[in-house]
Amino acid sequence: ACLLSSPHTTEDSASGPLCCAEKLRAIKGILRFVVPLALVYYAEYFINQGLVSGHNTPNGLDLRLHQC
Numbered sequence: 668a669c670l671l672s673s674p675h676t677t678e679d680s681a682s683g684p685l686c687c688a689e690k691l692r693a694i695k696g697i698l699r700f701v702v703p704l705a706l707v708y709y710a711e712y713f714i715n716q717g718l719v720s721g722h723n724t725p726n727g728l729d730l731r732l733h734q735c
Contacts, residue, residue, distance in 0.1 A: 685693070
């Protein structure tokens with residue numbers, strides 16, 4: 668039972684509103700999907716804004732110089 672539950676909730680957690688602990692448990696479950704999605708979103712944003720070239724190789728060569 669939740670300590671902060673309202674007087675209108677029932678013991679059946681499937682039909683009533685979620686308490687704080689249940690909400691945190693649900694958020695923890697979807698973080699493994701949200702974090703990679705957010706990383707890809709921000710990486711694409713920085714590339715599109717020109718803040719990161721996206722063409723740099725690990726050894727420092729820029730592939731744009733080798734394009735025809």
